[in-house]
Amino acid sequence: DTAVSQTPKYLVTQMGNDKSIKCEQNLGHDTMYWYKQDSKKFLKIMFSYNNKELIINETVPNRFSPKSPDKAHLNLHINSLELGDSAVYFCASSQGGVNQPQHFGDGTRLSIL
Amino acid sequence: TQLLEQSPQFLSIQEGENLTVYCNSSSVFSSLQWYRQEPGEGPVLLVTVVTGGEVKKLKRLTFQFGDARKDSSLHITAAQPGDTGLYLCAGVKGNTPLVFGKGTRLSVIA
Secondary structure, X not given: OOOEEXXXXXXXXXXXXXXXXXXXXXXOOOEEEEEEEOOOOOEXXXXXXXXXXXXXXXXXXXXXXXXXXXXXXXXXXXXXXXXXXXXXXXXXXXXXXXXXXXEEOOOEEEEEO | OOOOEEEOOEEEEEOOOOEEEEEEOOOOOOEEEEEEEOOOOOOEEEEEEOOOOOXXXXXXXXXXXXXXXXXXXXXXXXXXXXXXXXXXEEEEOOOOOOEEXXXXXXXXXX
């Protein structure tokens, strides 16, 4: 009964490929997020959706495209992967606003060869 | 510009020692959240402090929010190996996304 689950946990791929990460939350929260954590552990927000609607889009290259089919799911598709995309990507959810406590998944470690 | 500075960046101590880590800013926050992240997992919320001067205790962990709501500290008494992890503070300003600090990586050696 994992609250926020994301797949896959590890993703190793070549530069230039396209890949997707999926996220699901069973907490009934209305807001979901994608964060990127770099090698220095700095956690930075990328996107946020509230009830399937995009509400935050930080300065992220348009190679990154989030999709929320319903309020319990938020997927992230990345086109033309680059070396600098190597990081841990965390999905999170919260209830009632982007400033509320976040519930995080266990992360997807993306390594670009 | 990093709004939240956490110090120290790294801390390695022996089991049983006490420690304090800090989260400082020149900005005022309406509240501040503390998270712990263990290797291979996502951050987990420990506490939210809301009122200037507030002190909250969670077993051996004591969290304090500065009077001016610009800084916070986390004090751990008699640290245990299970306290090992990355401690992150996150500031709340109005209805904008959380701003995370870069964290303090704590290692408690048995």
